[in-house]
Amino acid sequence: MGTPLGDFVRAKRDTIRPTDLGLPDQPRRRAPGLRRTELATRAGVSVEYLTRIEQGRDRNPSVAVLNAIADGLSLDAAERAHLRYLAKITGGACTAHQRPEPPAREVRPTALTTMRLLEPGVALVTNRLGDILAYTSGFALLMRGSGLLDRPEPNLTRYVFLDPAARTAFPDWDQVADEQAFDLWLGPSAGTAEWFRAELAPVAGVEFTRRVGRQLPPPSVPLRVNHPSGAQLRWHREVLELSGSEAQQLVVLLPADEATGEAFERLRGDDPGHLHAV
Incomplete structure (x- = not known):
């Protein structure tokens, strides 16, 4: 079962053209986008660890790993903030079973x-x-x-x-x-x-x-x-x-x-x- 963090990393990887990152455009690519091995190399993590994140089997990557993945994907500031937010909720911030209070409607x-x-x-x-x-x-x-x-x-x-x-x-x-x-x-x-x-x-x-x-x-x-x-x-x-x-x-x-x-x-x-x- 996927997670918001893993879904984002995989979706973003699929949208990146390797040539935009200076990588060769190999003709035998089965699908467009950045290969998992290529992202793992750019981020300095193992392919197996990146796979666990994308598949939702690792829900608590460190801040250093998140920053490395953000660098590997060349995320902008807004995307980096969103990546950190997804890591937070993936790590268990959404586990409460009671309905939360609705947000306040008052405007200061x-x-x-x-x-x-x-x-x-x-x-x-x-x-x-x-x-x-x-x-x-x-x-x-x-x-x-x-x-x-x-x-x-x-x-x-x-x-x-x-x-x-x-x-x-x-x-x-x-x-x-x-x-x-x-x-x-x-x-x-x-x-x-x-x-x-x-x-x-x-x-x-x-x-x-x-x-x-x-x-x-x-x-x-x-x-x-x-x-x-x-x-x-x-x-x-x-x-x-x-x-x-x-x-x-x-x-x-x-x-x-x-x-x-x-x-x-x-x-x-x-x-x-x-x-x-x-």
Whole structure:
């Protein structure tokens, strides 16, 4: 049985072209990607030990081994942080059988003050489970008519996988679904995320379950949103991690092109709007 750590190492190895690491592209490769022997050599570990990690038979590699594997895979800073997180939960952080307390939904006052300064821009505070905890009038206008904000406690992950309207609101639905499923690996805690995945899987079906085992971060691309007015809007997302243990993030959406900026200004009109705290 595999582990999150082993699945990530194997998946990342399969995506690497040997020539990108200066290795010869041998014509007799049975599968694309970096061979296990090649990674073991680059990391300075035995093939047998690397096999145990990938197959989930070694769940507690040392920090030195993790760093060596990260070097062997040429991971960037974000991937290295994710590797350390997966090592932590693989080592037994998810073994509790009691349901954990849900993450706190309160947003600290300084973060809400920052949100008010962003009015009437497009911003929200969320956590890695997809709970929408606060949002500006600009975000309310952007998602008006989509159904996302209709519930008392909106959750973007549940909306994406359970509400058919999400496929209309997000023309790049697969990309958004990949992002939401991957974010569950990042908190608020391993136990909370595990319970969330277990609850969502039976009702969300294969579109969710086939994504939750993926360990590679999806690419960072502009978010496209279909507005009920007929405008298709493209947004860059700037994400600020808020301090604390609840994995809250302040996400600011910025027009990705001039057409989006102009179209959204027309939608906004003279409505000054106000901040929403859920």
